[in-house]
Amino acid sequence: MPIIESLLDTDFYKFTMGQVACLRYPDVVVKYAFTCRTPGARLAEVIREGDLRHELEGARALRLTDGELRALRGVRVADRQVFREDYLAFLKGLRLPEYRLERVGDTYCLEFPGRWREAVFWETPALAIVNELTCRALLEGMTPPERDAVYAEGVSRLSGKVRRLKGRPDITFADFGARRRFSRAWQEGVARRLSQELPGQFLGDSNVEMAFRFGVTPIGTVGHEMFMAMSGIAGDSAEAIRASHNRTLQVWWDQYGPGLSVALADTYGSDFFFRDMTREQAAAWKGLRHDSGDPITFGEKAIAFYQRHGIDPREKLLVFSDGLDVGAILRIADHLRGRIGVSFGWGTNLTNDLGLAPLSLVVKMVEADGRRTVKLSDNLAKATGTPEDVERFKRIFGYTGKVYEPCRY
Amino acid sequence: MPIIESLLDTDFYKFTMGQVACLRYPDVVVKYAFTCRTPGARLAEVIREGDLRHELEGARALRLTDGELRALRGVRVADRQVFREDYLAFLKGLRLPEYRLERVGDTYCLEFPGRWREAVFWETPALAIVNELTCRALLEGMTPPERDAVYAEGVSRLSGKVRRLKGRPDITFADFGARRRFSRAWQEGVARRLSQELPGQFLGDSNVEMAFRFGVTPIGTVGHEMFMAMSGIAGDSAEAIRASHNRTLQVWWDQYGPGLSVALADTYGSDFFFRDMTREQAAAWKGLRHDSGDPITFGEKAIAFYQRHGIDPREKLLVFSDGLDVGAILRIADHLRGRIGVSFGWGTNLTNDLGLAPLSLVVKMVEADGRRTVKLSDNLAKATGTPEDVERFKRIFGYTGKVYEPCRY
Numbered sequence: 001m002p003i004i005e006s007l008l009d010t011d012f013y014k015f016t017m018g019q020v021a022c023l024r025y026p027d028v029v030v031k032y033a034f035t036c037r038t039p040g041a042r043l044a045e046v047i048r049e050g051d052l053r054h055e056l057e058g059a060r061a062l063r064l065t066d067g068e069l070r071a072l073r074g075v076r077v078a079d080r081q082v083f084r085e086d087y088l089a090f091l092k093g094l095r096l097p098e099y100r101l102e103r104v105g106d107t108y109c110l111e112f113p114g115r116w117r118e119a120v121f122w123e124t125p126a127l128a129i130v131n132e133l134t135c136r137a138l139l140e141g142m143t144p145p146e147r148d149a150v151y152a153e154g155v156s157r158l159s160g161k162v163r164r165l166k167g168r169p170d171i172t173f174a175d176f177g178a179r180r181r182f183s184r185a186w187q188e189g190v191a192r193r194l195s196q197e198l199p200g201q202f203l204g205d206s207n208v209e210m211a212f213r214f215g216v217t218p219i220g221t222v223g224h225e226m227f228m229a230m231s232g233i234a235g236d237s238a239e240a241i242r243a244s245h246n247r248t249l250q251v252w253w254d255q256y257g258p259g260l261s262v263a264l265a266d267t268y269g270s271d272f273f274f275r276d277m278t279r280e281q282a283a284a285w286k287g288l289r290h291d292s293g294d295p296i297t298f299g300e301k302a303i304a305f306y307q308r309h310g311i312d313p314r315e316k317l318l319v320f321s322d323g324l325d326v327g328a329i330l331r332i333a334d335h336l337r338g339r340i341g342v343s344f345g346w347g348t349n350l351t352n353d354l355g356l357a358p359l360s361l362v363v364k365m366v367e368a369d370g371r372r373t374v375k376l377s378d379n380l381a382k383a384t385g386t387p388e389d390v391e392r393f394k395r396i397f398g399y400t401g402k403v404y405e406p407c408r409y
Numbered sequence: 410m411p412i413i414e415s416l417l418d419t420d421f422y423k424f425t426m427g428q429v430a431c432l433r434y435p436d437v438v439v440k441y442a443f444t445c446r447t448p449g450a451r452l453a454e455v456i457r458e459g460d461l462r463h464e465l466e467g468a469r470a471l472r473l474t475d476g477e478l479r480a481l482r483g484v485r486v487a488d489r490q491v492f493r494e495d496y497l498a499f500l501k502g503l504r505l506p507e508y509r510l511e512r513v514g515d516t517y518c519l520e521f522p523g524r525w526r527e528a529v530f531w532e533t534p535a536l537a538i539v540n541e542l543t544c545r546a547l548l549e550g551m552t553p554p555e556r557d558a559v560y561a562e563g564v565s566r567l568s569g570k571v572r573r574l575k576g577r578p579d580i581t582f583a584d585f586g587a588r589r590r591f592s593r594a595w596q597e598g599v600a601r602r603l604s605q606e607l608p609g610q611f612l613g614d615s616n617v618e619m620a621f622r623f624g625v626t627p628i629g630t631v632g633h634e635m636f637m638a639m640s641g642i643a644g645d646s647a648e649a650i651r652a653s654h655n656r657t658l659q660v661w662w663d664q665y666g667p668g669l670s671v672a673l674a675d676t677y678g679s680d681f682f683f684r685d686m687t688r689e690q691a692a693a694w695k696g697l698r699h700d701s702g703d704p705i706t707f708g709e710k711a712i713a714f715y716q717r718h719g720i721d722p723r724e725k726l727l728v729f730s731d732g733l734d735v736g737a738i739l740r741i742a743d744h745l746r747g748r749i750g751v752s753f754g755w756g757t758n759l760t761n762d763l764g765l766a767p768l769s770l771v772v773k774m775v776e777a778d779g780r781r782t783v784k785l786s787d788n789l790a791k792a793t794g795t796p797e798d799v800e801r802f803k804r805i806f807g808y809t810g811k812v813y814e815p816c817r818y
Contacts, residue, residue, distance in 0.1 A: 037446040039793040040775040040782070046795055104513045134796050141797050146804075157811075323815060349813070357789040357799050360815055366449040373449070380766040381816050384448040386455055387543050388550050390766050395555075402566075404758070406732060406769055407790050407816045 002058035003132045003184055008068050008209040010124040011178055013220030019087045020255050022117040030119055030229055031367040034110035034126060037360035042106040047133045049103050055129040060096045071212050077259030096121055116229055123363040127179040130361055135182050138356060154354030158190060162197050164326050171333050173344035174204035174219040176321055177351030180358060187351045221260045222252055224375050225365040227267040232368025238396045246276050261285040262319055266292045266378045268397040270301060279309045287317030293378025293403055295320050299336045313340040321345035381406035411467035412541045412593055417477050417618040419533040420587055422629030428496045429664050431526040439528055439638055440776040443519035446769035451515040456542045458512050464538045469505045480621050486668030505530055525638055532772040536588040539770055544591050547765060563763030567599060571606050573735050580742050582753035583613035583628040585730055586760030589767060596760045630669045631661055633784050634774040636676040641777025647805045655685050670694040671728055675701045675787045677806040679710060688718045696726030702787025702812055704729050708745045722749040730754035790815040
């Protein structure tokens with residue numbers, strides 16, 4: 001059984017970003033690169049190259065079926081069909097583009113170059129494959145009772161989450177954990193249980209297949225890579241790169257209108273974001289997504305931002321998605337309750353919390369339209385890009401953030 | 410001018426761990442490996458291989474001078490000469506062993522295999538070299554006014570630190586920032602200023618050269634790699650590996666007695682540590698070093714540990730060294746004041762805080778005596794080692810920690 005059995009087994013925002021790429025920038029070429037951040041992980045000794053290739057090829061063999069395309073066609077947000085017919089026609093022929101996999105010493109070099117509209121689909125399945133192969137290797141090395149204990153621990157932890165959230169029916173959330181899940185089957189079990197036991201709170205899943213299966217909303221709007229790609233497309237000048245941030249918001253709004261108007265606020269730091277988003281945009285967009293830096297500080301900044309523009313924050317939504325667990329969810333919800341709308345996109349701690357230590361794996365866009373890309377975020381320890389590019393982008397965006405909170409070794 | 414001009418331009422604990430390696434395990438072979446954890450950093454395009462090789466070769470060309478050996482001979486802790494004559498004789502002939510450097514795509518594979526007693530000396534200079542070459546590349550790409558602004562920002566931030574700490578004469582600390590410093594010259598400037606402006610509080614420097622130059626104590630006891638090497642030496646059985654933790658404490662005490670008896674408490678999780686350290690050891694050792702997990706929680710655990718053993722915590726010392734800034738230092742000091750002794754080992758935020766975003770670089774011991782090594786720590790996002798080894802060590806050490814706080818991307 002292949003790990004990835006459907007092209008819908010990915011994050012919804014890949015389809016929404018992919019639509020912009022396909023309809024507006026069909027020829028733009030980008031590159032995504034895989035990084036294992038855990039020292040000494042020796043991934044090439046953990047996962048056999050043949051197995052990895054087999055799974056990646058398995059994913060490449062997939063096409064969207066007519067039924068899947070019908071389901072995508074049926075996705076409506078704010079009474080509007082999300083995917084246009086010409087995009088659905090493109091998706092009918094979609095396959096994941098070629099990848100570059102090379103064993104280098106005891107690890108792998110894994111890259112995904114290609115047209116943006118196709119390469120955008122690699123991140124989630126690639127990470128899910130590497131995670132699941134790693135977890136399988138772990139289980140293979142265990143005795144049956146040890147294996148049982150892992151699953152029992154996972155069930156117990158999930159039960160604890162369900163119990164605590166049942167007591168807080170005001171809290172709503174979505175599953176954002178596809179990419180870092182323990183396994184496909186485990187994510188499915190988690191989503192099933194949440195849909196049964198927290199029906200009024202588990203409102204969505206970023207994984208399109210899971211969302212369809214469990215009758216919740218496929219959730220997702222825009223990721224850092226959208227802003228990063230748009231910076232590459234914009235050109236080389238500082239003005240063009242700076243303008244590419246708002247241009248991304250404009251393009252997004254043109255494509256989707258209010259339905260998917262939750263803006264990721266930290267690509268070049270939230271201070272720039274709050275300067276760059278206009279009053280009109282702030283009034284029109286539903287809300288903002290937080291993905292780095294202190295969530296409480298961000299919440300306060302967002303409330304002040306809306307108030308400054310004469311907008312009632314209680315009509316707006318903040319989606320938090322940065323390394324959540326139940327404790328963080330409750331803390332954020334309690335702090336902001338009644339002051340601004342709040343929801344949560346819950347990842348690793350939801351779908352890979354069985355007591356094993358997940359590897360630190362990422363796939364990031366590193367090039368777009370022939371230019372290197374950069375992310376700054378509200379914690380510089382999460383910056384991506386070459387040091388020079390990071391400094392250049394800090395200057396371009398007037399970045400003055402001083403937070404550098406590394407995972408220190 | 411080479412970046413590394415002296416073999417004393419390294420962390421003191423390399424000499425103290427190196428002495429144990431040299432006198433007790435002279436033939437044990439280990440391997441350290443370099444990892445760049447910043448996605449898209451393209452280190453091989455930032456730093457020319459020739460420059461990197463030149464600096465590494467420059468470091469390899471160094472020998473300890475007679476004057477430096479005399480200075481090391483003069484190091485006394487608790488009225489006892491730290492370095493034995495036979496070790497000083499070894500140090501007289503010490504040179505950094507060969508390294509393996511290979512450009513792989515846009516990054517470098519950099520490894521330091523060799524006898525433990527020699528390879529132990531690579532981590533600090535190697536990281537300092539890569540950091541400084543990176544920072545130089547950044548400055549080269551700037552205009553003179555931009556460069557001035559970087560230094561002005563660094564001076565301003567340092568002034569802020571000095572000002573805030575002057576108001577808190579109860580707080581003492583050491584500079585632990587050699588490995589991640591902006592440059593050798595910058596660290597020197599920082600240490601000079603601290604020694605002039607905070608003479609009663611800046612008590613030590615982990616960098617031996619800086620400590621000697623500014624008349625403060627060379628600070629450092631034992632790092633994770635000591636425990637990791639001892640686990641490799643111990644063999645393959647779970648019992649032997651488990652026992653290697655206390656064996657490390659015993660060997661350390663045998664070598665140094667009370668003078669350097671600050672125990673690093675998180676290699677396999679602090680819960681195991683507090684079970685494993687005996688009452689006698691707790692009474693004898695001066696204190697503990699915290700390097701992962703919530704510092705306040707650790708402080709409370711340490712106080713409870715000492716009290717359980719009938720030991721007055723106020724006679725003991727906790728050294729905090731995990732990703733500190735002034736805010737964290739004040740918070741920890743305020744929380745624990747009067748209840749247990751507290752000091753601080755201040756790293757990146759002290760020596761590389763000029764407004765640039767430091768790369769996330771580490772050099773970790775990955776093999777010892779033919780076996781792969783593992784670190785768990787109190788935050789599993791900082792675990793090092795293969796996934797299987799990490800799980801095996803969790804079982805061996807009865808690790809039940811549930812904290813996984815990654816730098817999420």
